[in-house]
Amino acid sequence: MAPQIVSAASTKYDKHPESSSRELFSEAAVQAFEETSISPGDLDAVYVGNFMGDLIEDQGHMGALLADHVGAREAASIRIESACASGGATLRQAVQAIESGAADVVLAGGVEQMSVADIEHVTDALANAADDVYENEQGLTFPGIYALMARRYMHEFDATNEDLAAVSVKNHNNAVDNPLAQFQKELSVNDVLESKPIATPLVLHDACPVSDGASVVVLVSDEFAVDHDLDVSARILGTGQSSDAVALQDRAAITRTPAAERAADAAYADADITPEDVDVVEVHDCFTIAEILALEALGFYEQGEGTRGAVEGETAIDGQLPVNTSGGLLGKGHPVGVTGIGQVVELTKQLEGEHPNQVDSAEVALAHNVGGSGASTTVTILGGA
Amino acid sequence: MAPQIVSAASTKYDKHPESSSRELFSEAAVQAFEETSISPGDLDAVYVGNFMGDLIEDQGHMGALLADHVGAREAASIRIESACASGGATLRQAVQAIESGAADVVLAGGVEQMSVADIEHVTDALANAADDVYENEQGLTFPGIYALMARRYMHEFDATNEDLAAVSVKNHNNAVDNPLAQFQKELSVNDVLESKPIATPLVLHDACPVSDGASVVVLVSDEFAVDHDLDVSARILGTGQSSDAVALQDRAAITRTPAAERAADAAYADADITPEDVDVVEVHDCFTIAEILALEALGFYEQGEGTRGAVEGETAIDGQLPVNTSGGLLGKGHPVGVTGIGQVVELTKQLEGEHPNQVDSAEVALAHNVGGSGASTTVTILGGA
Structure with a gap:
């Protein structure tokens, strides 16, 4: 069934x-x-x-x-x-x-x-996804949480602000041709780097709207x-879901997202495929660093190498593994409780051959959706009819 | 499985x-x-x-x-x-x-x-279960909603305040021996009738805490x-769930709860039993009128006759169909998102023969849980190990 x-x-x-x-x-x-x-x-x-x-x-x-x-x-x-x-x-x-x-x-x-x-009320509401006792009450909201993850990743793997910006540029530029996307304006790496800081090292265009x-x-x-x-x-070929500690402080490491690794493993097993079988992907890029961590957790890149996807064009629409052809959360937008369904809507169009940023011969698609800073993750694998 | x-x-x-x-x-x-x-x-x-x-x-x-x-x-x-x-x-x-x-x-x-x-904040929060546009903004909160249902039921079926009070008396008195219950004090019909009005015809002891x-x-x-x-x-023998319009004004009638009727039909079919097979029941008595409507929707009484359960002692612990031996929401309490699980905890004890208000030879048990004024209803049927 x-x-x-x-x-x-x-x-x-x-x-x-x-x-x-x-x-x-x-x-x-x-x-x-x-x-x-x-x-x-x-x-x-x-x-x-x-x-x-x-x-x-x-x-x-x-x-x-x-x-x-x-x-x-x-x-x-x-x-x-x-x-x-x-x-x-x-x-x-x-x-x-x-x-x-x-x-x-x-x-x-x-x-x-x-x-x-x-916007203050929305920021407060979003903070309900974090640990109220150990994060919110200490003044830590999501831009700060993801900034900590980005900073540590940059330190461990010699990643740069330009590496992060490449994700934003790719996704914003993908959004230009998607009529459902919130933003339809091309960005350059410089546009991203020169946008205003929101939580160093993250700037405005590192974040979804x-x-x-x-x-x-x-x-x-x-x-x-x-x-x-x-x-x-x-068709739904397989699904997986796993969790992690809600508070960042309770994680063994903050440059990996183990819940995504487990959800992906479960979904690949359920669908009986490997990462190599996937043709097109939507990942949860609430911040640029999140796309990089996702690509590694999903088994597409080794740890520390996820930056290569956008920088080298490997995750572009015509790359070897197109990621966020919709524009992603960064370019398409992020109505928070909707995004996981929206990813599947976009991927269904890819599998039907009717996406505005159509990928050649897309037969297997994967969606990766995250709650909080990684405490809830679902992976859904779709196949063509 | x-x-x-x-x-x-x-x-x-x-x-x-x-x-x-x-x-x-x-x-x-x-x-x-x-x-x-x-x-x-x-x-x-x-x-x-x-x-x-x-x-x-x-x-x-x-x-x-x-x-x-x-x-x-x-x-x-x-x-x-x-x-x-x-x-x-x-x-x-x-x-x-x-x-x-x-x-x-x-x-x-x-x-x-x-x-x-x-309490004002809690009342506001509870009102989120009603239709914000057509109910809350008009000043209608749950005591008022259930008062409308009770008033109409009393009019159509010649039911009395004493009939409602009998439900409260039964459930409060059942709660006395349940160490998990919030209230452990016997009530008489007069105690109920003399408690303060909250939304006429309902008084304080017609409502859960x-x-x-x-x-x-x-x-x-x-x-x-x-x-x-x-x-x-x-064992879980069967489950059913159905919905209805959230706003009372959108219902065809307010003295029936059709979502409960549908959920019950589905659960009976799933379990392959009839109402006659049920030995012990927990229903969602957020207000006294709700227990009466539940008994009718679940097929235990014809419409207009549900009052007989408590008044005639038929739903007492030693009656033909013991209902809310836990004390129900009225006597045991109603932590709102918990109640449907709590009912199953109580019924599991009945099926194990270990309930403080043990029913003789309980082999099949039924739980009925309601959201809002009837817009969401689940029915769960349990059997002994």
């Missing part, structure tokens, strides 16, 4: 202060249902990834609320929160619902409305797809 | 302003692991039901945080939020993780810390239990 993706859609990621979460989610869902013969009433379950609805919109209970808004009032409905890995975790629960036999037709979506709040948006995928069981003669867009 | 419960434990539900969520959760988990040969390092996944950690403790990302605190830092970890049905939804996802083959050993727990905030606490169950696959020669406490 390998789950099949029959439809996938996203709103544009951007600041949408005029739209509530229920409006954004409905917009993505309506678009998804236009592309399949399944209707919302067919849904057995609706899974919603959302991180900060309680804090920004005074709205919890998003599972039932959004199931109703997409026309599936009677479906089993659940909100999943694993910080910025909420989307990836949501998809994995939807996959398990199908694989367990509990559901045949499932919507897995994410939504986040961040821009209606002022505040974004609103929604993404959904509709999944069905293999049997349901056959019985209803559905057009399949992509 | 029917999941088996090998251990189940709860903290006392009470006001624990000195304890954080991480401390409460760890207390319940430590106790659970004392009762089984499984150790935390064996866990493949940790599911955490929590409703308001973001709002009360500035702490999200509870899945990874609490997995680490119970000694399972590397497990897949997820927080589930379906308002006050978070616990039931958490258990159902844990069951699906096992039934899908993704996990063999899973901890499903819930935690809530409510008493460190002042604000509670802190944690509950956990450890689940394993059938194969794992056999391979490791584990003592099994109970």
Whole structure:
């Protein structure tokens, strides 16, 4: 019963202060249902990834609320929160619902409305993904956390600010041709290096923006797809998920992300493939350093060599392993609870041969989604229909 | 691969302003692991039901945080939020993780810390389970919502304040002998009727209290239990879940809870039993009227006749269908994201023959957990080992 993706859609990621979460989610869902013969009433379950609805919109209970808004009032409905890995975790629960036999037709979506709040409030809300006792109360928020990781990585492996900037340049430039991306402006290495410092060694263009948006995928069981003669867009070949200490101080090392290593190992085993089989990748580049750490954790580069991907053009759209052809979190944007689903929407387009930054002969795709500074990580491996 | 419960434990539900969520959760988990040969390092996944950690403790990302605190830092970890049905939804996802083959050993727990905030803040947080646009912003919070349901039920079916009070009396008196219960004081019908009005026709003793606490169950696959020669406490025979409109105004009727009817039908079908097979029940009596509606939705009484359960003693510990032998939410307390797990802890004790209010020959047990005013409902059916 390998789950099949029959439809996938996203709103544009951007600041949408005029739209509530229920409006954004409905917009993505309506678009998804236009592309399949399944209707919302067919849904057995609706899974919603959302991180900060309680804090920004005074709205919890998003599972039932959004199931109703997409026309599936009677479906089993659940909100999943694993910080910025909420989307990836949501998809994995939807996959398990199908694989367990509990559901045949499932919507897995994410939504986040961040821009209606002022930036201090958003920073406070994001900090709920860190350890409140040992990090937040000491004044350490995410730019600072990732700056510590970047600084240590630069020290251990002789990496430079230019190495980090190369990731930002690649991803921003990929975003230019993606109509769903928040930023559509080319950047040079100098543009990045000259942007204002946010937490040394990180500068503004090392960081993803505040974004609103929604993404959904509709999944069905293999049997349901056959019985209803559905057009399949992509297949879920395997998933993996692992955790780590939430507080950076509790990790054995801060230049590796072991939860990602374990999630990747589990997903490769589940899909019965190796890293060499992967054709196109979306990783969680909330900061430039995060993409470099991801490439190493996923087995694409040895430790200390992940910088080579962007610097040498190996992770460019026409490189040997295209990474973040969507623009990534840096260029496409990062509505936090949505991102893991949005990555799968982008990769589904790659596997269908319909991506604006299409990679040649993409047959196997991988998404890597992180919560906090690495405490929650999901890896999803997709194959073409 | 029917999941088996090998251990189940709860903290006392009470006001624990000195304890954080991480401390409460760890207390319940430590106790659970004392009762089984499984150790935390064996866990493949940790599911955490929590409703308001973001709002009360500035702490999200509870899945990874609490997995680490119970000694399972590397497990897949997820927080589930379906308002006050978070616990039931958490258990159902844990069951699906096992039934899908993704996990063999899973901890499903819930935690809530409510008493460190002042009551206005808690009321605001609880209101996140309702529709912010169509209910909260109009000044309608949960006592008012359930008062509307009670008033209409009393009108349609000639029910009285005494009928509601009988539920409160039964459940409070059941709580007296439960050391885990928040209240341990007998009440008479007059005590209830003379308590202060909170939202007419409901009075104080028609409502559950604000509670802190944690509950956990450890689940394993059938194969794992056999391979490791584990003592099994109970079996999951079936689960069901359904949803409804979040806002009361969007329901076809407010004296029925159709999501509970659908969840029950699904769970009975999954377990291959009928309501007549059930020996002992825990229902979501956040207000007295909710127990009456639950008994009807679950198929134990015809509509309009659910009042008979408490009034005639049919749902007493020695009645034909004992309901809320724990004391229920009214007597035991209601740490909101925990309750669905806590019900399963109580029923596991009944099936083991070790409950302080033991029911004779309890072989099949049912738990009913509700989010909001009925928009999320889970039903779990358990059998003895």
